[in-house]
Amino acid sequence: MASTSRIFEYFVVCGLGPEIRALDGLKGFHGAEEMYMPAFIDQFPHSGHALYPPPPPQLPTCVLPAGVRIYSSRLDANDVSTYPRSYPIVLTEGDGSKIYVSCIAFRDPICEDIIEAYQIPVNSFADKCICFVSHSPCFQVLRDALEEIFVLCFSPAGCSKPLWDIISHVVSNVPLPTPGKDRVLFAIDNCLLSAETPPKEWLPHADISFQPLVQCLDVDKLIQLFTAVLLERRILLRSNKYTLLTLVSEAICHLIYPIRWQHVYIPIIFSSGVDYIDAPTPYMMGLHSGVDTSTVTSGG
Template identity: 80%
Template structure:
Protein backbone atom coordinates (compact mmCIF):
# COMPACT_ATOMS: atom_id res chain seq x y z
CA UNK A 1 0.00 0.00 0.00
CA UNK A 2 1.17 3.46 -0.84
CA UNK A 3 1.92 5.54 2.22
CA UNK A 4 0.01 8.76 2.72
CA UNK A 5 2.12 11.76 3.64
CA UNK A 6 0.43 14.78 5.18
CA UNK A 7 1.99 18.22 5.07
CA UNK A 8 1.01 21.14 7.27
CA UNK A 9 -0.65 24.04 5.51
CA UNK A 10 -0.97 27.61 6.64
CA UNK A 11 -3.37 30.18 5.21
CA UNK A 12 -2.45 33.80 5.81
CA UNK A 13 -4.58 36.66 4.49
CA UNK A 14 -2.69 39.86 3.71
CA UNK A 15 -4.54 43.06 2.89
CA UNK A 16 -3.88 46.78 2.57
CA UNK A 17 -7.22 47.39 4.26
CA UNK A 18 -7.04 47.15 8.09
CA UNK A 19 -10.29 45.17 8.25
CA UNK A 20 -9.20 42.80 10.98
CA UNK A 21 -12.62 41.50 11.91
CA UNK A 22 -13.73 40.46 8.43
CA UNK A 23 -10.33 38.85 7.78
CA UNK A 24 -10.67 36.96 11.05
CA UNK A 25 -14.20 35.86 10.14
CA UNK A 26 -13.00 34.67 6.74
CA UNK A 27 -10.19 32.62 8.28
CA UNK A 28 -12.57 31.10 10.81
CA UNK A 29 -14.93 30.04 8.02
CA UNK A 30 -12.04 28.50 6.08
CA UNK A 31 -10.95 26.68 9.22
CA UNK A 32 -14.46 25.29 9.72
CA UNK A 33 -14.57 24.11 6.11
CA UNK A 34 -11.21 22.37 6.48
CA UNK A 35 -12.54 20.16 9.27
CA UNK A 36 -16.14 19.90 8.18
CA UNK A 37 -17.25 16.23 8.02
CA UNK A 38 -19.31 17.03 4.91
CA UNK A 39 -16.45 18.72 3.10
CA UNK A 40 -17.03 21.58 0.69
CA UNK A 41 -18.98 21.85 -2.54
CA UNK A 42 -15.84 23.07 -4.33
CA UNK A 43 -12.14 22.64 -3.49
CA UNK A 44 -10.93 24.80 -0.63
CA UNK A 45 -8.21 26.45 -2.67
CA UNK A 46 -10.76 27.56 -5.26
CA UNK A 47 -12.66 29.32 -2.49
CA UNK A 48 -9.47 31.07 -1.38
CA UNK A 49 -8.56 31.97 -4.97
CA UNK A 50 -12.01 33.43 -5.59
CA UNK A 51 -11.85 35.55 -2.44
CA UNK A 52 -8.37 36.87 -3.23
CA UNK A 53 -8.94 37.49 -6.95
CA UNK A 54 -12.57 38.59 -7.17
CA UNK A 55 -13.36 40.41 -3.91
CA UNK A 56 -12.28 44.06 -4.33
CA UNK A 57 -11.09 46.36 -1.59
CA UNK A 58 -13.88 48.64 -0.34
CA UNK A 59 -13.94 52.19 -1.67
CA UNK A 60 -13.95 54.77 1.16
CA UNK A 61 -17.42 56.17 1.71
CA UNK A 62 -19.09 53.81 -0.78
CA UNK A 63 -21.40 50.83 -0.35
CA UNK A 64 -20.12 47.82 1.52
CA UNK A 65 -18.65 44.86 -0.34
CA UNK A 66 -20.50 41.57 0.09
CA UNK A 67 -18.91 38.18 -0.51
CA UNK A 68 -19.53 34.64 0.63
CA UNK A 69 -17.48 31.69 1.77
CA UNK A 70 -19.56 28.60 1.13
CA UNK A 71 -22.84 29.44 2.94
CA UNK A 72 -21.49 32.29 5.07
CA UNK A 73 -22.13 35.87 3.90
CA UNK A 74 -19.49 38.44 4.89
CA UNK A 75 -19.22 42.17 4.30
CA UNK A 76 -16.56 44.85 4.48
CA UNK A 77 -16.86 48.62 4.33
CA UNK A 78 -14.51 51.62 4.54
CA UNK A 79 -15.52 55.00 5.99
CA UNK A 80 -15.08 58.29 4.06
CA UNK A 81 -11.52 59.58 3.83
CA UNK A 82 -12.41 62.88 5.48
CA UNK A 83 -13.94 61.13 8.50
CA UNK A 84 -12.34 59.43 11.47
CA UNK A 85 -9.86 56.64 10.66
CA UNK A 86 -11.22 53.16 10.17
CA UNK A 87 -10.79 51.29 13.46
CA UNK A 88 -11.88 47.71 12.93
CA UNK A 89 -10.36 46.67 16.25
CA UNK A 90 -11.23 46.78 19.91
CA UNK A 91 -9.45 49.21 22.24
CA UNK A 92 -10.42 47.05 25.21
CA UNK A 93 -7.23 44.91 25.24
CA UNK A 94 -5.06 48.03 25.53
CA UNK A 95 -7.18 49.43 28.35
CA UNK A 96 -7.19 46.10 30.16
CA UNK A 97 -3.40 45.81 30.02
CA UNK A 98 -2.47 49.33 31.11
CA UNK A 99 -3.94 51.55 33.80
CA UNK A 100 -4.77 55.17 33.02
CA UNK A 101 -1.44 56.59 34.18
CA UNK A 102 0.62 54.13 32.14
CA UNK A 103 -1.66 54.62 29.15
CA UNK A 104 -0.95 58.36 29.27
CA UNK A 105 2.80 57.71 29.66
CA UNK A 106 2.75 55.48 26.59
CA UNK A 107 0.66 58.03 24.69
CA UNK A 108 3.23 60.71 25.56
CA UNK A 109 6.17 58.53 24.51
CA UNK A 110 4.54 57.83 21.15
CA UNK A 111 3.90 61.53 20.51
CA UNK A 112 7.55 62.23 21.37
CA UNK A 113 8.53 59.63 18.75
CA UNK A 114 10.43 57.43 21.17
CA UNK A 115 11.48 53.87 20.46
CA UNK A 116 8.57 51.75 21.68
CA UNK A 117 8.89 48.03 22.41
CA UNK A 118 5.72 46.16 23.37
CA UNK A 119 6.12 42.81 25.18
CA UNK A 120 3.49 40.13 25.66
CA UNK A 121 3.21 36.35 25.62
CA UNK A 122 0.17 36.63 23.33
CA UNK A 123 0.85 37.31 19.66
CA UNK A 124 -2.63 38.65 18.95
CA UNK A 125 -2.38 41.14 21.80
CA UNK A 126 0.75 42.72 20.32
CA UNK A 127 -1.03 43.49 17.05
CA UNK A 128 -4.23 44.75 18.68
CA UNK A 129 -2.39 47.07 21.06
CA UNK A 130 -0.09 48.40 18.33
CA UNK A 131 -3.04 49.24 16.09
CA UNK A 132 -4.96 50.80 18.98
CA UNK A 133 -2.03 53.10 19.78
CA UNK A 134 -1.78 54.22 16.15
CA UNK A 135 -5.47 55.12 16.19
CA UNK A 136 -5.26 56.95 19.52
CA UNK A 137 -2.78 59.53 18.22
CA UNK A 138 -5.18 60.70 15.46
CA UNK A 139 -4.97 63.19 13.71
CA UNK A 140 -1.24 62.41 13.87
CA UNK A 141 0.14 59.36 12.11
CA UNK A 142 2.99 57.09 13.12
CA UNK A 143 5.36 57.37 10.16
CA UNK A 144 8.39 55.57 11.54
CA UNK A 145 9.30 51.87 11.63
CA UNK A 146 6.21 49.87 12.54
CA UNK A 147 6.46 46.12 13.18
CA UNK A 148 3.58 44.94 15.41
CA UNK A 149 5.00 41.42 15.54
CA UNK A 150 8.77 41.14 15.32
CA UNK A 151 10.14 37.72 14.41
CA UNK A 152 12.42 36.02 16.92
CA UNK A 153 15.60 36.35 14.88
CA UNK A 154 14.98 40.08 14.41
CA UNK A 155 15.46 40.95 18.08
CA UNK A 156 18.69 42.77 17.21
CA UNK A 157 16.59 45.41 15.43
CA UNK A 158 15.64 46.69 18.88
CA UNK A 159 19.00 48.46 19.05
CA UNK A 160 18.14 50.51 15.95
CA UNK A 161 18.81 54.24 16.54
CA UNK A 162 15.67 55.49 14.78
CA UNK A 163 12.16 55.78 16.28
CA UNK A 164 10.11 52.63 15.99
CA UNK A 165 7.14 50.75 17.38
CA UNK A 166 7.68 47.01 17.61
CA UNK A 167 5.99 44.10 19.32
CA UNK A 168 8.06 41.19 20.59
CA UNK A 169 6.94 38.00 22.30
CA UNK A 170 7.96 38.01 25.95
CA UNK A 171 9.56 34.60 25.50
CA UNK A 172 12.41 36.16 23.50
CA UNK A 173 15.44 36.91 25.67
CA UNK A 174 16.66 40.49 25.21
CA UNK A 175 18.87 40.67 28.29
CA UNK A 176 21.96 40.97 26.08
CA UNK A 177 20.71 44.16 24.40
CA UNK A 178 21.46 47.64 25.72
CA UNK A 179 17.90 49.02 25.36
CA UNK A 180 19.31 52.50 25.91
CA UNK A 181 16.39 54.93 25.62
CA UNK A 182 13.92 52.22 24.57
CA UNK A 183 10.48 52.45 26.18
CA UNK A 184 9.66 48.85 27.11
CA UNK A 185 5.95 48.24 27.72
CA UNK A 186 5.13 44.99 29.52
CA UNK A 187 1.49 44.34 28.69
CA UNK A 188 1.27 41.34 31.01
CA UNK A 189 2.26 43.19 34.18
CA UNK A 190 1.21 46.79 33.42
CA UNK A 191 4.79 48.06 33.54
CA UNK A 192 6.66 50.70 31.54
CA UNK A 193 10.42 50.98 31.90
CA UNK A 194 12.96 53.20 30.16
CA UNK A 195 16.39 54.63 30.86
CA UNK A 196 15.26 58.08 29.70
CA UNK A 197 12.52 59.88 31.57
CA UNK A 198 9.24 60.48 29.78
CA UNK A 199 8.38 64.15 30.44
CA UNK A 200 4.94 64.52 32.02
CA UNK A 201 2.07 66.36 30.40
CA UNK A 202 1.42 69.78 32.04
CA UNK A 203 -0.79 69.44 35.12
CA UNK A 204 -3.88 71.18 33.72
CA UNK A 205 -3.89 69.20 30.47
CA UNK A 206 -2.99 65.99 32.33
CA UNK A 207 -5.89 66.39 34.74
CA UNK A 208 -8.32 67.06 31.91
CA UNK A 209 -7.07 64.11 29.82
CA UNK A 210 -7.08 61.74 32.78
CA UNK A 211 -10.61 62.75 33.75
CA UNK A 212 -11.89 62.29 30.19
CA UNK A 213 -10.38 58.79 30.01
CA UNK A 214 -11.91 57.87 33.35
CA UNK A 215 -15.29 59.08 32.12
CA UNK A 216 -15.05 56.59 29.27
CA UNK A 217 -13.81 53.73 31.44
CA UNK A 218 -15.89 54.32 34.57
CA UNK A 219 -18.76 56.67 33.69
CA UNK A 220 -20.87 55.75 36.72
CA UNK A 221 -18.04 56.14 39.22
CA UNK A 222 -16.94 59.49 37.79
CA UNK A 223 -20.56 60.66 37.79
CA UNK A 224 -20.95 59.79 41.48
CA UNK A 225 -17.69 61.57 42.32
CA UNK A 226 -18.93 64.63 40.45
CA UNK A 227 -22.17 64.63 42.43
CA UNK A 228 -20.26 64.25 45.71
CA UNK A 229 -17.98 67.14 44.75
CA UNK A 230 -20.97 69.38 44.04
CA UNK A 231 -22.61 68.37 47.31
CA UNK A 232 -19.38 69.20 49.11
CA UNK A 233 -19.36 72.69 47.60
CA UNK A 234 -22.98 73.24 48.59
CA UNK A 235 -22.24 71.96 52.10
CA UNK A 236 -19.28 74.32 52.45
CA UNK A 237 -21.36 77.25 51.29
CA UNK A 238 -24.08 76.34 53.77
CA UNK A 239 -21.53 76.07 56.57
CA UNK A 240 -20.21 79.53 55.75
CA UNK A 241 -23.66 81.15 55.77
CA UNK A 242 -25.28 79.00 58.46
CA UNK A 243 -23.46 80.70 61.36
CA UNK A 244 -24.24 84.24 60.28
CA UNK A 245 -26.31 86.40 62.62
CA UNK A 246 -29.82 86.93 61.35
CA UNK A 247 -30.39 90.34 59.89
CA UNK A 248 -33.58 92.14 59.05
CA UNK A 249 -32.56 92.22 55.40
CA UNK A 250 -32.83 88.42 55.34
CA UNK A 251 -36.54 88.46 56.20
CA UNK A 252 -38.71 87.26 53.35
CA UNK A 253 -41.23 89.76 52.09
Protein backbone atom coordinates in the same frame (compact mmCIF):
# COMPACT_ATOMS: atom_id res chain seq x y z
CA MET B 1 -8.27 53.14 -5.83
CA ALA B 2 -9.24 51.61 -9.12
CA SER B 3 -12.60 49.95 -9.53
CA THR B 4 -10.83 46.59 -9.74
CA SER B 5 -9.46 46.92 -6.19
CA ARG B 6 -10.29 43.99 -3.97
CA ILE B 7 -10.29 43.30 -0.26
CA PHE B 8 -8.36 40.05 -0.54
CA GLU B 9 -5.18 40.57 -2.55
CA TYR B 10 -3.48 37.26 -1.80
CA PHE B 11 -4.04 33.99 -0.02
CA VAL B 12 -0.69 32.65 1.16
CA VAL B 13 0.42 29.41 2.80
CA CYS B 14 3.66 29.44 4.80
CA GLY B 15 5.42 26.72 6.73
CA LEU B 16 8.15 24.13 6.35
CA GLY B 17 9.57 24.53 2.84
CA PRO B 18 11.25 21.92 0.64
CA GLU B 19 14.68 23.14 1.79
CA ILE B 20 14.77 22.80 5.57
CA ARG B 21 17.02 25.23 7.40
CA ALA B 22 17.29 25.90 11.14
CA LEU B 23 16.96 29.46 12.44
CA ASP B 24 20.74 29.58 12.87
CA GLY B 25 21.17 28.82 9.16
CA LEU B 26 22.16 25.16 9.36
CA LYS B 27 20.61 23.09 6.59
CA GLY B 28 18.76 19.87 7.26
CA PHE B 29 16.76 18.31 10.08
CA HIS B 30 18.39 18.66 13.50
CA GLY B 31 15.72 17.22 15.75
CA ALA B 32 12.28 18.21 16.96
CA GLU B 33 13.72 20.54 19.61
CA GLU B 34 15.14 22.82 16.91
CA MET B 35 13.21 25.72 15.33
CA TYR B 36 13.23 26.00 11.54
CA MET B 37 12.95 28.84 9.05
CA PRO B 38 9.44 29.31 7.61
CA ALA B 39 9.07 29.55 3.84
CA PHE B 40 6.47 30.27 1.18
CA ILE B 41 4.61 27.07 0.30
CA ASP B 42 1.90 28.35 -2.03
CA GLN B 43 -0.15 31.40 -2.90
CA PHE B 44 -3.07 32.64 -4.97
CA PRO B 45 -2.92 34.45 -7.31
CA HIS B 46 0.44 33.17 -8.46
CA SER B 47 3.23 35.56 -9.40
CA GLY B 48 2.59 37.28 -12.70
CA HIS B 49 -1.18 36.78 -12.54
CA ALA B 50 -2.12 39.33 -9.88
CA LEU B 51 -3.34 42.92 -9.82
CA TYR B 52 -0.99 43.74 -6.96
CA PRO B 53 2.75 43.55 -6.23
CA PRO B 54 3.77 40.16 -4.81
CA PRO B 55 3.68 39.61 -1.04
CA PRO B 56 6.86 40.86 0.65
CA PRO B 57 9.62 38.23 0.80
CA GLN B 58 9.81 38.48 4.59
CA LEU B 59 6.16 37.44 4.97
CA PRO B 60 6.85 33.83 6.11
CA THR B 61 9.16 35.03 8.87
CA CYS B 62 6.59 37.61 9.96
CA VAL B 63 3.55 35.32 10.07
CA LEU B 64 5.48 32.60 11.93
CA PRO B 65 7.73 34.86 14.03
CA ALA B 66 8.91 32.11 16.37
CA GLY B 67 9.86 29.86 13.45
CA VAL B 68 8.53 26.41 12.57
CA ARG B 69 8.52 23.64 15.13
CA ILE B 70 8.17 19.94 14.35
CA TYR B 71 5.84 17.82 16.49
CA SER B 72 5.04 14.15 17.00
CA SER B 73 1.31 14.82 17.45
CA ARG B 74 -1.34 17.08 15.98
CA LEU B 75 -4.28 18.36 18.07
CA ASP B 76 -4.69 17.39 21.72
CA ALA B 77 -8.09 18.38 23.13
CA ASN B 78 -6.53 18.56 26.59
CA ASP B 79 -3.66 20.85 25.56
CA VAL B 80 -4.58 24.41 24.56
CA SER B 81 -1.10 25.00 23.15
CA THR B 82 -1.89 22.57 20.31
CA TYR B 83 -5.00 24.48 19.19
CA PRO B 84 -4.99 26.61 16.00
CA ARG B 85 -4.08 30.25 16.67
CA SER B 86 -5.67 33.21 14.89
CA TYR B 87 -3.92 36.60 14.90
CA PRO B 88 -3.38 39.69 12.72
CA ILE B 89 -0.06 41.22 11.75
CA VAL B 90 0.81 44.53 10.09
CA LEU B 91 3.80 45.07 7.81
CA THR B 92 5.12 48.47 6.74
CA GLU B 93 6.41 49.08 3.22
CA GLY B 94 9.21 51.43 2.28
CA ASP B 95 6.80 54.27 1.47
CA GLY B 96 5.09 53.95 4.86
CA SER B 97 1.96 52.20 3.59
CA LYS B 98 0.74 49.22 5.57
CA ILE B 99 0.00 45.64 4.60
CA TYR B 100 -2.61 43.90 6.74
CA VAL B 101 -2.37 40.15 7.17
CA SER B 102 -4.80 37.82 8.91
CA CYS B 103 -3.19 34.56 10.01
CA ILE B 104 -4.19 31.16 11.33
CA ALA B 105 -1.32 28.94 12.47
CA PHE B 106 -1.83 25.25 13.13
CA ARG B 107 -0.10 21.88 13.09
CA ASP B 108 -0.24 20.09 9.76
CA PRO B 109 1.22 16.77 8.57
CA ILE B 110 4.64 17.06 6.93
CA CYS B 111 4.53 15.78 3.36
CA GLU B 112 6.07 12.38 2.76
CA ASP B 113 8.69 13.70 0.32
CA ILE B 114 10.18 16.02 2.96
CA ILE B 115 10.02 13.32 5.63
CA GLU B 116 11.89 10.92 3.36
CA ALA B 117 14.43 13.47 2.10
CA TYR B 118 15.43 14.68 5.58
CA GLN B 119 14.80 11.45 7.52
CA ILE B 120 12.21 13.07 9.75
CA PRO B 121 10.22 10.61 11.90
CA VAL B 122 7.11 9.40 10.08
CA ASN B 123 3.73 10.85 11.05
CA SER B 124 5.35 14.13 12.09
CA PHE B 125 3.63 17.51 12.04
CA ALA B 126 4.90 21.06 11.58
CA ASP B 127 3.61 24.58 12.03
CA LYS B 128 1.75 25.89 8.99
CA CYS B 129 0.15 29.30 8.56
CA ILE B 130 -2.58 30.34 6.13
CA CYS B 131 -2.98 34.07 5.49
CA PHE B 132 -5.06 36.67 3.75
CA VAL B 133 -3.05 39.70 2.61
CA SER B 134 -4.61 43.11 2.00
CA HIS B 135 -3.85 46.83 1.90
CA SER B 136 -7.27 47.47 3.43
CA PRO B 137 -7.44 47.58 7.26
CA CYS B 138 -10.53 45.35 7.37
CA PHE B 139 -9.27 43.27 10.29
CA GLN B 140 -12.61 41.66 11.12
CA VAL B 141 -13.65 40.56 7.64
CA LEU B 142 -10.15 39.25 6.90
CA ARG B 143 -10.29 37.19 10.08
CA ASP B 144 -13.87 35.99 9.58
CA ALA B 145 -13.19 34.87 6.01
CA LEU B 146 -9.97 33.10 6.93
CA GLU B 147 -11.55 31.29 9.88
CA GLU B 148 -14.39 30.09 7.65
CA ILE B 149 -11.90 28.76 5.10
CA PHE B 150 -9.93 27.04 7.84
CA VAL B 151 -13.06 25.28 9.11
CA LEU B 152 -14.06 24.25 5.59
CA CYS B 153 -10.71 23.04 4.32
CA PHE B 154 -8.35 22.30 7.19
CA SER B 155 -10.44 20.98 10.08
CA PRO B 156 -11.64 17.36 10.43
CA ALA B 157 -15.23 18.58 9.98
CA GLY B 158 -14.40 20.42 6.76
CA CYS B 159 -16.21 20.01 3.46
CA SER B 160 -14.98 18.17 0.40
CA LYS B 161 -14.67 21.28 -1.76
CA PRO B 162 -11.17 21.88 -3.14
CA LEU B 163 -9.33 24.62 -1.24
CA TRP B 164 -8.17 26.51 -4.31
CA ASP B 165 -11.66 26.69 -5.83
CA ILE B 166 -12.88 28.48 -2.71
CA ILE B 167 -9.82 30.73 -2.56
CA SER B 168 -10.08 31.65 -6.22
CA HIS B 169 -13.70 32.68 -5.80
CA VAL B 170 -13.04 34.82 -2.71
CA VAL B 171 -9.89 36.55 -3.96
CA SER B 172 -11.23 37.21 -7.45
CA ASN B 173 -14.80 38.28 -6.69
CA VAL B 174 -14.93 40.40 -3.53
CA PRO B 175 -14.45 44.10 -4.39
CA LEU B 176 -13.19 46.74 -2.00
CA PRO B 177 -16.18 48.64 -0.56
CA THR B 178 -16.68 52.21 -1.74
CA PRO B 179 -16.12 54.48 1.29
CA GLY B 180 -19.42 55.52 2.84
CA LYS B 181 -21.51 53.47 0.40
CA ASP B 182 -23.39 50.18 0.65
CA ARG B 183 -21.84 47.14 2.24
CA VAL B 184 -20.23 44.44 0.14
CA LEU B 185 -21.83 41.06 0.78
CA PHE B 186 -20.19 37.76 -0.12
CA ALA B 187 -20.52 34.13 0.84
CA ILE B 188 -18.03 31.40 1.69
CA ASP B 189 -19.95 28.16 1.40
CA ASN B 190 -23.04 28.78 3.59
CA CYS B 191 -21.53 31.66 5.58
CA LEU B 192 -22.58 35.20 4.57
CA LEU B 193 -20.01 37.91 5.31
CA SER B 194 -20.01 41.66 4.77
CA ALA B 195 -17.54 44.53 4.57
CA GLU B 196 -17.90 48.30 4.60
CA THR B 197 -15.70 51.36 5.05
CA PRO B 198 -16.56 54.82 6.44
CA PRO B 199 -16.74 57.96 4.28
CA LYS B 200 -13.37 59.46 3.35
CA GLU B 201 -14.11 62.67 5.25
CA TRP B 202 -14.42 60.74 8.51
CA LEU B 203 -11.57 59.70 10.77
CA PRO B 204 -9.21 57.06 9.32
CA HIS B 205 -10.73 53.60 9.08
CA ALA B 206 -10.04 51.82 12.38
CA ASP B 207 -11.50 48.32 12.25
CA ILE B 208 -10.08 47.52 15.67
CA SER B 209 -11.10 47.87 19.29
CA PHE B 210 -9.29 50.18 21.69
CA GLN B 211 -10.41 47.93 24.54
CA PRO B 212 -7.22 45.79 24.63
CA LEU B 213 -5.10 48.93 25.03
CA VAL B 214 -7.07 50.36 27.96
CA GLN B 215 -7.39 46.93 29.58
CA CYS B 216 -3.64 46.34 29.52
CA LEU B 217 -2.60 49.73 30.86
CA ASP B 218 -3.93 51.88 33.67
CA VAL B 219 -4.41 55.60 33.12
CA ASP B 220 -0.93 56.60 34.32
CA LYS B 221 0.85 54.06 32.12
CA LEU B 222 -1.34 54.96 29.16
CA ILE B 223 -0.33 58.61 29.55
CA GLN B 224 3.33 57.58 29.81
CA LEU B 225 3.01 55.55 26.62
CA PHE B 226 1.22 58.37 24.80
CA THR B 227 3.96 60.79 25.89
CA ALA B 228 6.71 58.41 24.78
CA VAL B 229 5.13 58.15 21.34
CA LEU B 230 4.87 61.93 20.98
CA LEU B 231 8.49 62.30 22.11
CA GLU B 232 9.53 59.69 19.52
CA ARG B 233 11.14 57.33 21.98
CA ARG B 234 12.02 53.69 21.48
CA ILE B 235 8.92 51.70 22.40
CA LEU B 236 8.94 47.95 22.96
CA LEU B 237 5.65 46.19 23.72
CA ARG B 238 5.71 42.70 25.28
CA SER B 239 2.89 40.16 25.40
CA ASN B 240 2.40 36.42 25.15
CA LYS B 241 -0.34 36.99 22.54
CA TYR B 242 0.44 38.06 18.98
CA THR B 243 -3.06 39.46 18.57
CA LEU B 244 -2.59 41.80 21.51
CA LEU B 245 0.72 43.13 20.17
CA THR B 246 -0.84 44.06 16.83
CA LEU B 247 -4.09 45.51 18.17
CA VAL B 248 -2.36 47.64 20.81
CA SER B 249 0.21 48.91 18.30
CA GLU B 250 -2.52 49.86 15.83
CA ALA B 251 -4.59 51.48 18.59
CA ILE B 252 -1.62 53.66 19.54
CA CYS B 253 -1.22 54.79 15.93
CA HIS B 254 -4.89 55.78 15.78
CA LEU B 255 -4.75 57.42 19.19
CA ILE B 256 -2.18 60.00 18.09
CA TYR B 257 -4.13 61.04 14.94
CA PRO B 258 -3.62 63.41 13.11
CA ILE B 259 0.03 62.87 14.05
CA ARG B 260 1.55 59.93 12.21
CA TRP B 261 4.24 57.61 13.53
CA GLN B 262 6.94 57.80 10.85
CA HIS B 263 9.68 55.69 12.38
CA VAL B 264 10.29 51.94 12.42
CA TYR B 265 7.01 50.15 13.06
CA ILE B 266 7.02 46.37 13.61
CA PRO B 267 4.06 45.27 15.77
CA ILE B 268 5.38 41.70 15.86
CA ILE B 269 9.10 41.21 15.48
CA PHE B 270 10.34 37.72 14.67
CA SER B 271 12.30 35.94 17.38
CA SER B 272 15.58 35.78 15.47
CA GLY B 273 15.41 39.56 14.95
CA VAL B 274 15.49 40.37 18.64
CA ASP B 275 18.74 42.32 18.19
CA TYR B 276 16.72 44.97 16.35
CA ILE B 277 15.48 46.29 19.69
CA ASP B 278 18.99 47.60 20.32
CA ALA B 279 18.65 50.04 17.40
CA PRO B 280 19.58 53.63 18.34
CA THR B 281 16.72 55.22 16.37
CA PRO B 282 13.07 55.63 17.45
CA TYR B 283 10.89 52.60 16.90
CA MET B 284 7.66 50.94 17.94
CA MET B 285 8.00 47.17 18.11
CA GLY B 286 6.18 44.26 19.66
CA LEU B 287 7.96 41.16 20.93
CA HIS B 288 6.50 37.95 22.31
CA SER B 289 7.15 37.77 26.04
CA GLY B 290 8.58 34.28 25.64
CA VAL B 291 11.57 35.59 23.68
CA ASP B 292 14.75 36.01 25.75
CA THR B 293 16.19 39.54 25.59
CA SER B 294 18.86 39.10 28.26
CA THR B 295 21.64 39.34 25.66
CA VAL B 296 20.32 42.65 24.33
CA THR B 297 20.97 45.96 26.06
CA SER B 298 18.36 48.52 25.13
CA GLY B 299 17.50 51.80 26.79
CA GLY B 300 14.16 53.21 25.60
